Amino acid sequence: xxxxxxxxVVFTIAxxxxxxxxxxxxxxxxxxxxxxxxxxxxxxxxxxxxxLAAPFVAVLQVFVYAGAILVLFLFVIMLLNLGQEAAEEDxxxxxxxxxxxxxxxxxxxxxxxxxxxxxxxxxxPPAVVPLADEIPTxxxxxxSDYLLAFEALSFLLLVxxxxxxxxxxxxxx
Amino acid sequence: xxxxxxxxxxxLAGFVLNGLVALLAASARAEAELGKDQPKARLPYAQRLFHxxxxxxxxxxxxxxxxAALVPWTLESLGHAExxxxxxxxxxxxxxxxxxxxxxxxxxxxxxxxMLSFVTFVGTLIHxxxxxxxxEEEGYGRYxxxxxxxxxxxxxxxxxxxLPLLFVGWEGVGLCSxxxxxxxxxxxxxxxxxxxxxxxxxxxxxxxxxxxxxxxxLFGTADFSFVDLAKRAALAPGAHVSVYAVCxxxxxxxxxxxxxxxxxxxLPDAMAGPTPVSALIHAATMVTxxxxxxxxxxxxxxxxxxxxxxxxxxxxxxxxxxxxIGLAQNDIKKVLAYSTVSxxxxxxxxxxxxxxxxxxxxxxxxxxxxxxxxxGSGSVIMSMHHEQDMRKMGGxxxxxxxxxxxxxxxxxxxxGVFPLAGFFSKDLILGSVAASGHWFLYAVGLFTAxxxxxxxxxxxxxxxxxxxxxxxxxLEHAHESPPTMTIPxxxxxxxxxxxxxxxxxxxxxxxxxxxxxLEASVAHPEIGEMSHGLExxxxxxxxxxxxxxxxxxxxxYGRAAGAPEAVSPQAATFYERSGLLGRLVANKWNxxxxxxxxxxxxxxxxxxxxxxxxxxxxxxxxxxxxxxxxELAGDLMRFFATGRVRNYALxxxxxxxxxxxxxxxx
Amino acid sequence: xxxxxxxxAPMAVPPAAYLVVGTLLFAIGLAGALLKRNALSIFLSIExxxxxxxxxxxxxxxxxxxxxxxxxxxxxxxxxxxEASVGLAIFVALFRARRTVDVDKIAxxxx
Numbered sequence: 001x002x003x004x005x006x007x008x009v010v011f012t013i014a015x016x017x018x019x020x021x022x023x024x025x026x027x028x029x030x031x032x033x034x035x036x037x038x039x040x041x042x043x044x045x046x047x048x049x050x051x052l053a054a055p056f057v058a059v060l061q062v063f064v065y066a067g068a069i070l071v072l073f074l075f076v077i078m079l080l081n082l083g084q085e086a087a088e089e090d091x092x093x094x095x096x097x098x099x100x101x102x103x104x105x106x107x108x109x110x111x112x113x114x115x116x117x118x119x120x121x122x123x124x125p126p127a128v129v130p131l132a133d134e135i136p137t138x139x140x141x142x143x144s145d146y147l148l149a150f151e152a153l154s155f156l157l158l159v160x161x162x163x164x165x166x167x168x169x170x171x172x173x
Numbered sequence: 174x175x176x177x178x179x180x181x182x183x184x185l186a187g188f189v190l191n192g193l194v195a196l197l198a199a200s201a202r203a204e205a206e207l208g209k210d211q212p213k214a215r216l217p218y219a220q221r222l223f224h225x226x227x228x229x230x231x232x233x234x235x236x237x238x239x240x241a242a243l244v245p246w247t248l249e250s251l252g253h254a255e256x257x258x259x260x261x262x263x264x265x266x267x268x269x270x271x272x273x274x275x276x277x278x279x280x281x282x283x284x285x286x287x288m289l290s291f292v293t294f295v296g297t298l299i300h301x302x303x304x305x306x307x308x309e310e311e312g313y314g315r316y317x318x319x320x321x322x323x324x325x326x327x328x329x330x331x332x333x334x335x336l337p338l339l340f341v342g343w344e345g346v347g348l349c350s351x352x353x354x355x356x357x358x359x360x361x362x363x364x365x366x367x368x369x370x371x372x373x374x375x376x377x378x379x380x381x382x383x384x385x386x387x388x389x390x391l392f393g394t395a396d397f398s399f400v401d402l403a404k405r406a407a408l409a410p411g412a413h414v415s416v417y418a419v420c421x422x423x424x425x426x427x428x429x430x431x432x433x434x435x436x437x438x439x440l441p442d443a444m445a446g447p448t449p450v451s452a453l454i455h456a457a458t459m460v461t462x463x464x465x466x467x468x469x470x471x472x473x474x475x476x477x478x479x480x481x482x483x484x485x486x487x488x489x490x491x492x493x494x495x496x497x498i499g500l501a502q503n504d505i506k507k508v509l510a511y512s513t514v515s516x517x518x519x520x521x522x523x524x525x526x527x528x529x530x531x532x533x534x535x536x537x538x539x540x541x542x543x544x545x546x547x548x549g550s551g552s553v554i555m556s557m558h559h560e561q562d563m564r565k566m567g568g569x570x571x572x573x574x575x576x577x578x579x580x581x582x583x584x585x586x587x588x589g590v591f592p593l594a595g596f597f598s599k600d601l602i603l604g605s606v607a608a609s610g611h612w613f614l615y616a617v618g619l620f621t622a623x624x625x626x627x628x629x630x631x632x633x634x635x636x637x638x639x640x641x642x643x644x645x646x647x648l649e650h651a652h653e654s655p656p657t658m659t660i661p662x663x664x665x666x667x668x669x670x671x672x673x674x675x676x677x678x679x680x681x682x683x684x685x686x687x688x689x690x691l692e693a694s695v696a697h698p699e700i701g702e703m704s705h706g707l708e709x710x711x712x713x714x715x716x717x718x719x720x721x722x723x724x725x726x727x728x729x730y731g732r733a734a735g736a737p738e739a740v741s742p743q744a745a746t747f748y749e750r751s752g753l754l755g756r757l758v759a760n761k762w763n764x765x766x767x768x769x770x771x772x773x774x775x776x777x778x779x780x781x782x783x784x785x786x787x788x789x790x791x792x793x794x795x796x797x798x799x800x801x802x803x804e805l806a807g808d809l810m811r812f813f814a815t816g817r818v819r820n821y822a823l824x825x826x827x828x829x830x831x832x833x834x835x836x837x838x839x
Numbered sequence: 840x841x842x843x844x845x846x847x848a849p850m851a852v853p854p855a856a857y858l859v860v861g862t863l864l865f866a867i868g869l870a871g872a873l874l875k876r877n878a879l880s881i882f883l884s885i886e887x888x889x890x891x892x893x894x895x896x897x898x899x900x901x902x903x904x905x906x907x908x909x910x911x912x913x914x915x916x917x918x919x920x921x922e923a924s925v926g927l928a929i930f931v932a933l934f935r936a937r938r939t940v941d942v943d944k945i946a947x948x949x950x
Binding site: 007008011015018019022023025026031034035038041042045048049051052053054056057060061064065068069070072073076077079080082095096098099100102103104106107108110111114115134137138141142145146149153156157159160161163164165166167168170 | 852855856857858859860861862863864865866867868869870871873874875877879880882883884886887890893894895897898900901906909910912913914916917918919920921922923924925927928929930931932934935940
């Protein structure tokens with residue numbers, strides 16, 4: 001039983017938040033509410049990131065994910081004026097039940113696998129990264145080891161932007 | 174003469190030439206007469222001349238070459254006490270398997286010399302006869318082509334130095350038999366008869382082929398050097414095959430080819446072919462191939478005495494069986510056909526008791542008188558405008574005297590009247606049977622001799638003596654045949670009279686030249702000794718039996734008058750009184766019907782069942798079922814193609830689950 | 840699993856906990872993706888799944904002291920952004936064509 005520390009408390013709260021609102025997201029019928037629930041979940045995940053010595057990622061999580069992507073979702077929902085998910089009776093309950101089963105099963109299996117996997121020994125010496133130095137490290141890595149990926153990524157973003165524009169264009173009849 | 178291969182080659186060339194010309198001329202004629210409905214007419218003179226010259230010439234020339242080869246050899250052989258060895262001429266290597274080769278090689282020894290002599294001689298005579306007999310036929314060229322091809326095959330058979338090459342000739346004569354029996358291809362029964370002949374031969378050929386394999390297994394070779402090995406009983410090391418079985422297999426081939434019981438049924442039907450064909454193929458040459466085979470392999474048969482006994486019994490059985498049928502036949506050619514079967518039985522009887530040279534001697538004499546009889550019957554048929562039923566003949570002696578005299582001579586020969594050929598050869602056989610101790614078989618043979626005399630003289634009586642019963646118009650116009658037909662008759666009749674003198678036994682002061690000549694080639698196991706007195710006594714006995722038969726037939730049939738049905742009142746009463754036996758004999762013992770019921774019909778039913786039941790239901794069913802299964806699978810699989818993303822995602826996750834599970838467990 | 844990085848305090852919370860939470864979130868996201876009919880909701884659930892995976896990567900990065908994990912997360916977030924924009928554009932186009940974003944109604948590939 002790990003010692004009760006601040007970290008542990010924070011972790012517990014954050015996980016409750018995250019899991020709880022994730023469930024809420026799934027259960028909610030209105031898309032807007034789902035999005036908002038997910039925003040809270042992302043905040044929880046951001047807290048996790050900080051705890052895991054990745055503050056930059058946490059910030060990214062909040063700004064980009066919660067701030068940009070989910071807002072985009074909101075925009076689209078409002079654009080399409082999607083209301084309540086129509087409560088039709090599902091003619092095929094099999095999908096629902098099986099889906100639930102699949103999700104649970106997969107989740108269980110994955111956690112089991114994750115827990116069992118031992119920590120590999122003999123890895124690279126850990127980067128001596130004081131928390132304050134994390135961002136420069138990331139920057140350095142981006143432009144050295146991961147340069148190709150970085151450039152490709154920028155290209156990808158360009159393509160995505162163009163694609164999104166094209167796809168959502170109204171045809172001029 | 175060191176080119177034996179020319180002898181079969183000449184008729185082959187004749188076949189090619191005749192065949193080509195016949196084909197080309199026929200197609201030219203067909204084009205010219207397109208649309209016109211011409212009845213079958215005889216060929217133009219020039220073409221007939223060509224076919225005749227090539228046909229007769231090729232065989233005649235082959236005969237000349239044959240005698241040029243065998244006469245010097247024979248003379249030289251006779252000059253030496255032990256005879257000289259055979260002449261073997263190797264032409265080329267046909268098959269080679271490792272060290273062993275099967276060559277195209279020809280052999281001239283005593284046995285093949287005897288066979289060669291009468292095959293070429295009688296063959297030439299029959300070709301000459303055919304020139305006259307077939308001249309009205311549109312298929313004249315085709316006829317001579319096939320006849321030449323037959324001579325080629327027969328000569329290959331006789332001259333071959335090994336069993337495979339012999340088998341080539343064996344099959345060739347079977348093929349030509351089929352082609353020539355079915356010569357009148359527009360007549361259904363002729364076509365059916367041709368098929369029947371071929372198939373019956375084929376059944377025998379199964380045994381023949383297996384027998385050849387057996388010989389190879391026994392002696393390590395299939396060329397006739399195995400005869401020497403057999404004489405010394407020198408089987409190949411590791412020979413696991415039973416000699417008995419091999420002999421039986423070879424004999425099975427002979428049964429098919431030489432029309433013994435039970436594979437004789439094709440020969441009477443084969444009379445559907447032209448008469449010269451019957452004379453050549455089904456009297457003088459092809460059917461004797463079986464006897465030749467047994468004689469050639471005599472040394473092997475001697476090693477399996479039980480097989481020989483079986484041969485003797487089948488021979489004797491066939492002889493009496495066929496003779497009994499011949500008594501009641503009304504078609505002149507059918508009588509002769511059954512007579513052939515019967516005489517072939519005698520030949521096998523001889524071989525069966527070990528008197529192989531006696532069997533060959535009978536082959537030799539039989540060729541002459543049987544060919545004479547067949548050709549004579551052809552002459553009769555022609556003069557009576559294609560009438561073949563003897564009940565509609567009668568009184569022809571004065572109108573066709575040459576035919577009459579020659580046929581009478583041949584009849585006396587076949588009946589075994591001294592001093593004609595048949596007497597000596599038949600008596601040699603009967604004497605050997607008696608000397609070997611098979612008294613029951615002797616009795617059978619003796620009785621059959623009586624039957625033979627009877628039915629043959631019945632034939633002569635019904636045809637030439639007795640009052641005319643036929644169509645009076647036909648009778649008026651009955652005239653003798655042209656010289657191309659009568660000259661061969663005279664020649665054959667002459668030989669029917671004198672050929673016997675080659676085999677005069679010691680008991681009568683002769684030296685049995687042919688028997689001793691053949692000793693070099695065929696086995697001559699020790700048959701019991703008989704005193705000369707006993708021998709002469711038996712000869713007189715058989716002579717008496719023959720004369721009795723002749724006289725009896727004369728009394729029943731010689732003076733018949735009136736309507737065709739009442740040919741012989743005595744015969745009619747006899748048949749009535751003999752009831753079932755009479756009916757069976759008249760009906761050829763219902764053998765054909767029996768074969769149909771016991772063998773052919775079940776096979777047909779099996780075939781139909783396999784066709785409708787098995788093929789249609791099972792095989793097609795399997796094909797259809799597999800198609801159906803595929804369809805079914807497809808129908809079931811449709812349910813997976815919902816088009817809904819969620820379902821696909823589900824399938825996805827399930828798959829991933831399984832995968833992760835697997836990785837986890839491992 | 841000690842989770843010690845020199846210069847960084849050792850992990851107070853056992854890493855296993857993070858892993859459990861991460862997989863749990865992943866499972867929840869998967870359930871949402873399979874169970875929802877609204878295309879946008881499904882997409883949202885997929886985003887949740889991706890974030891759960893991010894969490895896992897960060898956990899491993901911390902456990903092993905390997906910065907590669909964080910780099911991966913960086914890229915994943917960026918790509919998620921691109922993907923979201925394109926995906927939503929597709930949904931817009933879809934809605935304009937079909938007047939619905941119910942995935943069950945958009946089953947053109949149905950037999």
